[in-house]
Amino acid sequence: MTITTPRRRPNPNWLLLVPALGLLGTILLVPLVQSFLRSISSPAWGIGNYVALFTDGVTLTVLGRTATTALMVTLIAFLLGYPYAYFMTRVGDRSRAILLVVVLIPFWTSVMARNFAWITILQRGGPVHSVLEFFGLGHIQLVGSQIGVTIAMSQVLLPFMVLPLFSALSGIDRKLLLAARGLGSSPLRAFWKIYWPLSRGGVAAGIILVFTLSLGFYVTPALLGSPQQSLIAQLLAQRTTQLLDFAGAGALGMLVLVVTLVLVAWANRIGGSISAIGVVATSGSKGR
Amino acid sequence: MSTVMTPEPSTETAFVTAGPRGRRRRDKSVDPIPWWLTVIGVAVAVYFILPTVFVIPMSFGSTSSFQFPPREWSLDLYVNFFTNPKWIGSLGNSLLVAVMASALATTVGTAAALGLHNLTGRLSRFLRTLLMVSIVTPAIVLAVAVYISFLQWHLVGSIWGYVLAHAAIGVPFVLVSVTSALGGFDPQLLRASASLGASPLRTFLRVTLPLIGRGVLTGAIFAFVTSLDEVVIALFLRAPAFQTLPVQMYNAVTVEVDPTIAAASSIVVVSVTLILLIPLLVRRTKRR
Amino acid sequence: MTTIETQASPAETTTPRGTQIDLRDVTKDYGLATPAVDRVSLTIQPGEFMTLLGPSGSGKTTTLNLIAGFETLTSGTISLNGVDVGRLPAHKRDLGMLFQNYALFPHLTVAQNVAYPLRERRIPKDEIAKRVAEVLELVQLPGRDDHYPRQLSGGQQQRVALARAIVFDPKALLLDEPLGALDRNLRAALQSEIRRIHREVGSTFVFVTHDQEEAMNLSDRIALFNSGRIEQVGTPEELYRSPETLFTARFLGDSNVFELGGGATGDSVGWDGETWKTPRSTVASHPGVASSAAVVVRPEDVGIVAAGGKVPAGRNSARAVVTDVEYMGSYRTAMLALGAAEVRGRARIDAFDDSVAIGDQVIAHWQPERQRVVAA
Numbered sequence: 001m002t003i004t005t006p007r008r009r010p011n012p013n014w015l016l017l018v019p020a021l022g023l024l025g026t027i028l029l030v031p032l033v034q035s036f037l038r039s040i041s042s043p044a045w046g047i048g049n050y051v052a053l054f055t056d057g058v059t060l061t062v063l064g065r066t067a068t069t070a071l072m073v074t075l076i077a078f079l080l081g082y083p084y085a086y087f088m089t090r091v092g093d094r095s096r097a098i099l100l101v102v103v104l105i106p107f108w109t110s111v112m113a114r115n116f117a118w119i120t121i122l123q124r125g126g127p128v129h130s131v132l133e134f135f136g137l138g139h140i141q142l143v144g145s146q147i148g149v150t151i152a153m154s155q156v157l158l159p160f161m162v163l164p165l166f167s168a169l170s171g172i173d174r175k176l177l178l179a180a181r182g183l184g185s186s187p188l189r190a191f192w193k194i195y196w197p198l199s200r201g202g203v204a205a206g207i208i209l210v211f212t213l214s215l216g217f218y219v220t221p222a223l224l225g226s227p228q229q230s231l232i233a234q235l236l237a238q239r240t241t242q243l244l245d246f247a248g249a250g251a252l253g254m255l256v257l258v259v260t261l262v263l264v265a266w267a268n269r270i271g272g273s274i275s276a277i278g279v280v281a282t283s284g285s286k287g288r
Numbered sequence: 289m290s291t292v293m294t295p296e297p298s299t300e301t302a303f304v305t306a307g308p309r310g311r312r313r314r315d316k317s318v319d320p321i322p323w324w325l326t327v328i329g330v331a332v333a334v335y336f337i338l339p340t341v342f343v344i345p346m347s348f349g350s351t352s353s354f355q356f357p358p359r360e361w362s363l364d365l366y367v368n369f370f371t372n373p374k375w376i377g378s379l380g381n382s383l384l385v386a387v388m389a390s391a392l393a394t395t396v397g398t399a400a401a402l403g404l405h406n407l408t409g410r411l412s413r414f415l416r417t418l419l420m421v422s423i424v425t426p427a428i429v430l431a432v433a434v435y436i437s438f439l440q441w442h443l444v445g446s447i448w449g450y451v452l453a454h455a456a457i458g459v460p461f462v463l464v465s466v467t468s469a470l471g472g473f474d475p476q477l478l479r480a481s482a483s484l485g486a487s488p489l490r491t492f493l494r495v496t497l498p499l500i501g502r503g504v505l506t507g508a509i510f511a512f513v514t515s516l517d518e519v520v521i522a523l524f525l526r527a528p529a530f531q532t533l534p535v536q537m538y539n540a541v542t543v544e545v546d547p548t549i550a551a552a553s554s555i556v557v558v559s560v561t562l563i564l565l566i567p568l569l570v571r572r573t574k575r576r
Numbered sequence: 577m578t579t580i581e582t583q584a585s586p587a588e589t590t591t592p593r594g595t596q597i598d599l600r601d602v603t604k605d606y607g608l609a610t611p612a613v614d615r616v617s618l619t620i621q622p623g624e625f626m627t628l629l630g631p632s633g634s635g636k637t638t639t640l641n642l643i644a645g646f647e648t649l650t651s652g653t654i655s656l657n658g659v660d661v662g663r664l665p666a667h668k669r670d671l672g673m674l675f676q677n678y679a680l681f682p683h684l685t686v687a688q689n690v691a692y693p694l695r696e697r698r699i700p701k702d703e704i705a706k707r708v709a710e711v712l713e714l715v716q717l718p719g720r721d722d723h724y725p726r727q728l729s730g731g732q733q734q735r736v737a738l739a740r741a742i743v744f745d746p747k748a749l750l751l752d753e754p755l756g757a758l759d760r761n762l763r764a765a766l767q768s769e770i771r772r773i774h775r776e777v778g779s780t781f782v783f784v785t786h787d788q789e790e791a792m793n794l795s796d797r798i799a800l801f802n803s804g805r806i807e808q809v810g811t812p813e814e815l816y817r818s819p820e821t822l823f824t825a826r827f828l829g830d831s832n833v834f835e836l837g838g839g840a841t842g843d844s845v846g847w848d849g850e851t852w853k854t855p856r857s858t859v860a861s862h863p864g865v866a867s868s869a870a871v872v873v874r875p876e877d878v879g880i881v882a883a884g885g886k887v888p889a890g891r892n893s894a895r896a897v898v899t900d901v902e903y904m905g906s907y908r909t910a911m912l913a914l915g916a917a918e919v920r921g922r923a924r925i926d927a928f929d930d931s932v933a934i935g936d937q938v939i940a941h942w943q944p945e946r947q948r949v950v951a952a
Contacts, residue, residue, distance in 0.1 A: 011406075011407065013402075013403040013404075013406045013407050014403065014407070015403070016399040016400060016402050016403030017399070017400050017403040017404065017415060019395070019396040019399055019400070020396045020397060020399065020400035020419055020459055020463075021400075021415065021418075021419070023392070023396050023452070023455060023456055023459065024418075024419060024422070024456050024459060026452075027434065027452050027453055027455075027456040028422055028430060028434070028456050028457075030437065031430075031433035031434045031436065031437035031438075032429075032430075032433045034433070034436070034437050035432070035433040035436060035437075038436075080332050080335065081332075083325060083328045083329065083332065084328070084329055084332040084333070086325070087321075087325050087326070087328065087329030087332075088329075090321050090325065091321065091329075099329070099333060102333045102336050102337055103336060104564070105337070105340070105561050105564065106336050106337060106339070106340050108510075108513055108517070108560060108564055109340060109517070109556065109557045109560045109561060110516075110517050110534065110537075110553060110556040110557060110560065111517055111519050111534070112517075112519055112534045112537040112538060112541075112549075112553065112556075113339075113340065113343055113537075113552075113553030113554075113556055113557050114339045114340060115541075116343065116537065116541055116549050116550070116553055117338075117339030117340065117342040117343050117346075117553070118339055119541065120342060120343075120346055120550075121338070121339065121342055152339075155335060155336065155338075155339065158332075158335075158336065159336075209424070212424065213424070213426070215426065216425075216426020216427065216428055216429060217426075217428075218426075218427060218428045218431075218519075218520050219519050219520065219538075222542075223538075223541060223542070233426065233428040236428050236429070236432055237428065237432070237524075240432045240435065240436070240524075241524070246436050249432055249436075250432075250433070250436075253428075253429045253432050253433060256426055256428075256429055257425060257426070257429045260424065260425060260426055260429075261421075261424075261425070264424045474677070474679065476675050476677060476679040477679050477681060479644075479646055479666070479673070479675070479679070480673065480675060480679035480680075480681075481667075481681075481692075482645075482646070482665075482666040482667040483644060483666060483667070483671060483672065483673035483741070483750075484667075484672075484692050484693035484696060484740065484741075484744070485667055485668075485670070485693050485696040485697060485744065486667055486692075486696050487665075487667050488667075490696065491667075494692075495681060498683045499682070499683055
């Protein structure tokens with residue numbers, strides 16, 4: 001059968017995408033591409049800047065420190081987030097809505113306000129420190145140390161653990177656990193053999209997401225950490241604004257970006273976390 | 289005599305049944321919530337909101353220091369916030385930028401959501417992911433690249449730089465929100481409208497827009513809040529003549545040691561919370 | 577392949593209102609192996625209730641969408657009252673449409689839904705109110721003006737959709753399996769509603785369905801679709817009594833099918849050793865009969881006698897074994913295995929006749945005038 005009418009006009013829906021692609025392309029993509037090009041072309045063509053990252057003695061140390069902090073943050077977020085998400089699946093609708101709001105409001109409200117609050121809470125003479133002094137641990141410095149950074153970052157990033165987890169956990173039918181218990185499993189075994197495996201997808205997504213976000217965090221380490229113990233984000237800022245080493249900063253930025261994107265793509269594959277965060281965060285309550 | 293069997297989950301998928309989300313009737317006698325879970329849940333909830341709640345008492349302190357609890361109680365910080373041109377000026381800048389960035393992001397993002405909704409195929413899926421990527425890219429990487437490029441384009445320190453950058457990072461939230469609203473949209477409605485004599489434009493205005501209106505509004509609000517709160521990019525794009533509120537707050541902690549930040553934080557936290565509750569309330573009233 | 581079309585008498589209204597719809601060589605090709613609609617030609621008379629009938633994927637819905645303007649023609653013409661509308665976008669064709677899932681606007685009330693087409697036509701407000709009230713009366717759904725679609729039942733929603741589709745006096749009404757989502761009783765009730773409204777309003781109705789009972793019930797004429805082409809067009813009785821092809825015979829009602837293997841020429845045919853009379857009047861005029869034909873007989877025309885018993889004179893007959901007897905209430909059906917090939921068939925027997933049992937050897941017989949020789 002030959003088609004006798006001429007080929008139809010191209011689908012006008014593509015036109016609707018042009019403004020968005022144009023905006024993001026110009027404002028985000030072009031600078032990143034420029035940054036990349038700069039990193040391989042200045043001062044001379046080649047991967048010299050990237051090699052320098054591994055040989056300058058600073059980058060690797062900072063990367064290591066950042067990774068360690070990120071791991072700690074992720075661990076804390078997981079240990080706190082999993083029970084909380086699980087708790088959310090168990091309570092009634094009203095309570096769940098409240099718990100969700102408790103997660104989302106800090107998520108959306110001022111990063112600066114939260115960091116400032118942590119400074120006041122953790123500072124010398126502040127409430128937490130007073131408690132520590134009471135226990136004879138007054139020498140521990142919270143603000144201006146990695147401990148303070150870790151505590152604050154865990155709280156700020158906790159929603160990124162809770163939201164994908166809650167999304168995954170609420171898809172698990174509790175009757176499975178009851179069935180297991182009815183068949184003779186102890187609650188612990190039932191959890192370990194049934195609930196945990198089913199939640200692994202959400203756990204993986206949450207863990208990778210929090211870890212990835214921790215790597216690139218700037219404000220909290222800058223405010224609660226010390227310059228001697230800066231993380232990769234601070235290093236990047238320093239390279240740019242103080243050392244004016246645009247090419248080197250570009251290389252470092254590309255490194256962080258690639259690592260982040262790879263990890264997020266992996267998390268997305270496991271748990272669809274990008275969409276999960278976006279949807280749950282913007283739709284408010286999932287349980288109607 | 290009884291053989292105790294623990295069910296072996298053969299594959300994860302075999303056991304995942306879509307658990308009832310939302311309307312759950314928890315049978316309290318069979319499946320009670322363990323006390324320790326409630327304790328953990330509440331404790332984590334407190335950990336979530338602790339910092340945000342902290343700033344409010346702080347804001348009623350005096351202008352002398354960051355001490356908590358404040359030595360004296362007064363409204364000085366609020367007075368300073370509203371009279372000091374540095375503070376009130378930065379608030380005005382932030383609001384202006386947020387409104388403009390939100391308007392741009394909403395227009396561009398809604399169009400993109402509509403376009404993507406009607407397109408299928410690998411290319412459109414790829415483009416959708418591309419438009420969403422800025423949610424998980426580390427802000428510092430974007431900020432550095434954007435800063436360097438904006439230097440060349442003379443956008444640093446200008447309001448347009450802020451608006452364009454914030455709009456670009458606001459688009460994903462609009463995209464998610466409008467896409468979600470489109471998900472519940474019956475495509476036959478468009479055909480019905482056409483059969484009744486409405487041109488495509490009239491159909492969009494009388495049918496599509498009202499039905500996705502809530503999604504558009506929600507997206508706009510999230511884009512607004514994202515811009516209002518954005519710190520990292522704003523730190524790089526700042527100039528003495530033009531600063532946003534988060535930047536001023538950053539200065540108050542690092543450079544100026546100005547406790548007015550407590551008042552600023554309280555105001556921001558309370559107003560953003562109220563703004564975010566709008567979509568939730570709208571949804572409540574729509575339910576007849 | 578030629579389509580067989582018979583003319584029907586105009587609709588039952590006294591003054592024929594409504595639009596004539598002409599399809600000439602209408603084709604829709606999606607670039608797949610075969611076109612979805614393949615050179616379909618059809619004339620729908622003004623005021624007629626025409627049903628496009630056929631199995632899923634036969635092209636009937638695509639044809640309806642082409643008439644409505646939701647799809648564009650690959651080739652061919654569609655005319656309304658002689659005017660070619662092929663290039664006219666859907667919103668300018670002035671055709672009402674009824675959808676299977678009602679497609680009511682959820683954000684508008686019943687009254688606002690019905691008023692929608694009138695507002696598009698800039699009709700003054702009080703005139704709108706009057707017409708909305710009138711049409712809601714017509715579909716027997718007054719008093720729900722301020723309700724939202726989600727507050728109504730399925731049947732009520734479909735009435736609102738119907739009201740909305742006819743309130744602006746469209747040139748014709750297109751119905752896309754509108755009763756498919758309803759349960760049996762509701763469907764029957766709404767079928768009478770649609771028939772009644774068609775009589776009262778008098779415009780052309782084009783109805784799509786896969787349900788042959790529904791089609792025979794409602795239509796003035798039926799166009800039977802098969803793989804993108806029209807197999808046969810005619811009144812329900814013509815299609816049921818005088819099918820031209822095996823497809824038509826099988827699609828409408830039950831049949832006993834005796835495939836002949838070759839063509840049917842002359843005034844008799846052979847099957848399984850039997851010779852059957854084939855009067856000219858029972859042979860389809862389809863040219864395919866000459867090369868490959870089948871004899872079809874409706875179960876209600878088949879009687880059975882025990883093997884060795886007396887077959888009434890002049891009848892065609894075939895040996896059979898009874899494989900099952902089904903009690904249908906007002907009659908019984910004997911399921912048969914006919915001939916050496918054990919072709920499956922049925923015969924209708926009296927409800928009170930319990931002489932027939934499973935396993936009986938019988939002879940099935942029928943009057944030659946009741947059979948039909950079709951192209952296979």
